[in-house]
Amino acid sequence: xxxxxxxxxxxxxxxxxxxxxxxxxxxxxxxxxxxxxxxxxxxxxxxxxxxxxxxxxxxxxxxxxxxxxxxxxxxxxxxxxxxxxxxxxxxxxxxxxxxxxxxxxxxxxxxxxxxxxxxxxxxxxxxxxxxxxxxxxxxxxxxxxxxxxxxxxxxxxxxxxxxxxxxxxxxxxxxxxxxxxxxxxxxxxxxxxxxxxxxxxxxxxxxxxxxxxxxxxxxxxxxxxxxxxxxxxxxxxxxxxxxxxxxxxxxx
Amino acid sequence: xxxxxxxxxxxxxxxxxxxxxxxxxxxxxxxxxxxxxxxxxxxxxxxxxxxxxxxxxxxxxxxxxxxxxxxxxxxxxxxxxxxxxxxxxxxxxxxxxxxxxxxxxxxxxxxxxxxxxxxxxxxxxxxxxxxxxxxxxxxxxxxxxxxxxxxxxxxxxxxxxxxxxxxxxxxxxxxxxxxxxxxxxxxxxxxxxxxxxxxxxxxxxxxxxxxxxxxxxxxxxxxxxxxxxxxxxxxxxxxxxxxxxxxxxxxxxxxxxxxxxxxxxxxxxxxxxxxxxxxxxxxxxxxxxxxxxxxxxxxxxxxxx
Numbered sequence: 411x412x413x414x415x416x417x418x419x420x421x422x423x424x425x426x427x428x429x430x431x432x433x434x435x436x437x438x439x440x441x442x443x444x445x446x447x448x449x450x451x452x453x454x455x456x457x458x459x460x461x462x463x464x465x466x467x468x469x470x471x472x473x474x475x476x477x478x479x480x481x482x483x484x485x486x487x488x489x490x491x492x493x494x495x496x497x498x499x500x501x502x503x504x505x506x507x508x509x510x511x512x513x514x515x516x517x518x519x520x521x522x523x524x525x526x527x528x529x530x531x532x533x534x535x536x537x538x539x540x541x542x543x544x545x546x547x548x549x550x551x552x553x554x555x556x557x558x559x560x561x562x563x564x565x566x567x568x569x570x571x572x573x574x575x576x577x578x579x580x581x582x583x584x585x586x587x588x589x590x591x592x593x594x595x596x597x598x599x600x601x602x603x604x605x606x607x608x609x610x611x612x613x614x615x616x617x618x619x620x621x622x623x624x625x626x627x628x629x630x631x632x633x634x635x636x637x638x639x640x641x642x643x644x645x646x647x648x649x650x651x652x653x654x655x656x657x658x659x660x661x662x
Numbered sequence: 663x664x665x666x667x668x669x670x671x672x673x674x675x676x677x678x679x680x681x682x683x684x685x686x687x688x689x690x691x692x693x694x695x696x697x698x699x700x701x702x703x704x705x706x707x708x709x710x711x712x713x714x715x716x717x718x719x720x721x722x723x724x725x726x727x728x729x730x731x732x733x734x735x736x737x738x739x740x741x742x743x744x745x746x747x748x749x750x751x752x753x754x755x756x757x758x759x760x761x762x763x764x765x766x767x768x769x770x771x772x773x774x775x776x777x778x779x780x781x782x783x784x785x786x787x788x789x790x791x792x793x794x795x796x797x798x799x800x801x802x803x804x805x806x807x808x809x810x811x812x813x814x815x816x817x818x819x820x821x822x823x824x825x826x827x828x829x830x831x832x833x834x835x836x837x838x839x840x841x842x843x844x845x846x847x848x849x850x851x852x853x854x855x856x857x858x859x860x861x862x863x864x865x866x867x868x869x870x871x872x873x874x875x876x877x878x879x880x881x882x883x884x885x886x887x888x889x890x891x892x893x894x895x896x897x898x899x900x901x902x903x904x905x906x907x908x909x910x911x912x913x914x915x916x917x918x919x920x921x922x923x924x925x926x927x928x929x930x931x932x933x934x935x936x937x938x939x940x941x942x943x944x945x946x947x948x949x950x951x952x953x954x955x956x957x958x959x960x961x962x963x964x965x966x967x
Contacts, residue, residue: 462859496861506856509875519860522870568856575861 415440415609416461416579421475423456423465430456432633434475438579443601443610445620445641448630449656454613457630458581461611462498463491479579496523499577503584505564507556507571512539512548515556515567519575534574541607542570543600562593566600573604580604582612586619598623617657621645629653702948709945712938718742723942729906729922731936742939744919746908748946751918753823753909754898755891758830759884762838765831766887767873767880770842775868789843792836801900804829809901816913821903824912829897834887841886845879846872881961889954893947895920919943 416438423431431453438444446454456465463484465471477484484494496519507515516535517525525531535552539545544566548559556567565585572580582601586594601610602623614620620627621641628638629650637650648654655661712718718740726743733741769789773781808828813820849872857867873880895918903915906922923943930937 464855464859467855467858492861492863494861495859500859502852502856502859504852506850506852508853508856508871518857518862518870522860522862522866571860 413440414438415480417476417478418461419476421457421460421473421477423453423460423474424472426470430633431460434630434635436628436635436638438609438611441606441609442625443605443612443623444626444628445624446611446613446628446630447615447617447620447656448636449661450615451632452630453633454628454630455583458583458611458613461579461581462495462500463489464500466491496575497577498579498581499572499575500581501565501568501572501583501585504588505561505568507559507564507567509555509557511553512556512559512567513552516570516574518571523575535570538570538574539567541573541600541604542566543596543603544570560593562589562596565589565593565597569597569600573608577608579609579611582610584613584615587615594619617645629656631656705941705944705948708938708941710942712742712935712942716740716935716938718935718939723939724748727908729917731930731939740935740939742935742942744939744943744946746906747917747919747922747943750823750826750902750909750916751892751920751950753916754826754830754902754918755888757823757827757912758834758891759838759888761827761831762835762887763884766835766838766842766883769835769839770846771868771873773839773843774846775864775872786843789836789839792832793840797833797894797897798900800829800833801897804897804901812913818913819903819915820913821901821915822913823902823909823916826898826902826918827912829901830891830894833894833897834891837890838883838887841883842876842880845876845883848879849875878961878964882958885954885958885961889951889958892950892954893920895924899924919947923947 414437418437419435421431421434421436422429434453434457436457446458448454459465460473461477461484463473465473473485479494479497483489508518510518513535516538517531520531520534525534536545536549539548544563547563548554548567556564559567565588569580569585585601586597589597598619601612604610605623605625612620612624624641626638627641627644629636629644629648629652631652637644637648637653639648644653645657648657712723713720722739723742723744725745726741727745728735728741728743729746730741735741769785773785804825808825809820811820812818812822812825812828816824853871853875854867857871858864862870898918899921902918902921904917904921904925905915906917907914909916923940926936926940930940
């Protein structure tokens with residue numbers, strides 16, 4: 411059993427008074443893809459955003475529970491969220507390149523870290539774009555606006571941008587749901603290539619996607635974690651009846 | 663059967679209403695267009711008379727530094743050099759925009775990014791209030807506060823380009839601020855999230871992403887402010903000194919196109935050279951506001967790409 415890179419215990423989240431996550435226990439081994447599936451409103455995205463403290467941006471959200479990244483408390487008062495978010499990168503549902511050039515987009519995280527050396531930037535931008543499987547498509551137009559690319563390319567730029575700061579964990583919030591099937595497929599292939607080197611947690615609405623790319627799958631429903639299992643077992647022979655019902659499309 | 667046919671071939675009530683609405687708005691459009699065209703026509707015909715009727719050369723008008731319509735120089739040519747006013751107008755405009763921009767952007771960032779709640783509660787009404795203050799009040803405050811302050815700080819009379827710029831700076835600040843606020847609010851919230859998720863600090867997010875994404879809008883806001891400053895007459899006239907002389911430093915009393923216009927237009931006879939020369943100044947003002955408009959459009963187009 412590989413070491414645990416991220417441990418979450420008894421995660422509860424409140425929107426004001428209302429409890430939206432009811433005690434989630436879930437931990438992650440190093441490397442590989444964990445897919446979080448479940449119907450809309452099941453809390454999977456909410457849970458994902460708690461992992462890199464994105465809820466800090468919203469006033470009325472309270473998060474409780476234990477979050478340990480390599481044994482360190484993510485929600486410790488002295489935790490530097492800036493450093494945390496360099497370690498736990500995130501890719502959003504909508505491809506969100508900044509309105510700058512491709513190069514500046516990918517170099518963004520490094521520059522905010524204070525990297526100024528052109529050689530290091532060049533090398534990191536290239537390796538990140540290669541890792542995100544988009545280097546060949548954009549290598550001649552690195553100084554073109556990232557907004558001129560197609561949706562699928564933009565999303566892979568977003569992935570490259572997140573990879574540039576060498577995060578240990580990559581959170582992906584429905585990264586392909588805004589893309590057409592061809593682009594989605596390219597992004598999926600990118601993720602599959604990355605799973606040897608990164609720990610990825612992906613929220614997805616597509617069960618076929620979860621079954622194609624993930625090693626482990628967690629099923630959320632109504633703010634509860636119903637079941638977590640190896641993806642193969644989950645889709646062939648889940649432990650819970652509710653999981654079976656969801657996967658076979660009987661609700662959700 | 664006939665009833666149905668009749669009902670179908672007759673113009674329906676909705677169509678009539680539609681036609682009525684369309685003609686009303688078309689009429690309004692034609693009216694506005696007529697007003698604009700006649701203003702242009704009027705100002706241009708009067709303003710160009712200086713050159714065609716009074717035979718002042720355009721070059722000497724734009725570059726001459728002596729403004730004394732009614733008097734003639736050694737060659738018998740009228741002394742209508744508008745350069746001091748043109749320079750004065752541009753000086754106060756650019757200076758006030760230069761001072762206003764950092765304040766406006768700073769205030770806007772505070773209102774939208776740093777403290778949106780207090781910003782909306784306190785600063786929003788304050789900026790709106792500033793827009794509504796009549797310019798004569800600004801001029802009066804300039805006269806009683808800014809001019810003496812300038813006198814104490816830099817000596818001289820206190821009247822001059824700098825005093826004019828200070829008053830204009832306060833006047834255009836709310837315009838530039840509120841337009842910058844709108845631009846910053848229009849930057850997608852996702853940019854903020856994406857920047858923070860990449861481990862940017864809040865300040866890095868603001869100046870590396872938000873201000874950069876908002877640059878075309880901020881430029882538009884500044885040009886709007888400049889257009890306002892360029893056209894402002896009363897408040898500037900009260901503090902700028904109104905001496906139609908080429909300003910040789912920021913403290914020297916000078917004049918702007920607008921201040922000479924408001925001063926002189928009532929004291930000249932229609933059709934005379936003195937009067938026509940003032941219309942030429944008005945024509946320059948009009949053309950400049952056109953230029954400002956074109957610049958704003960150009961920026962908007964570039965920003966949309």
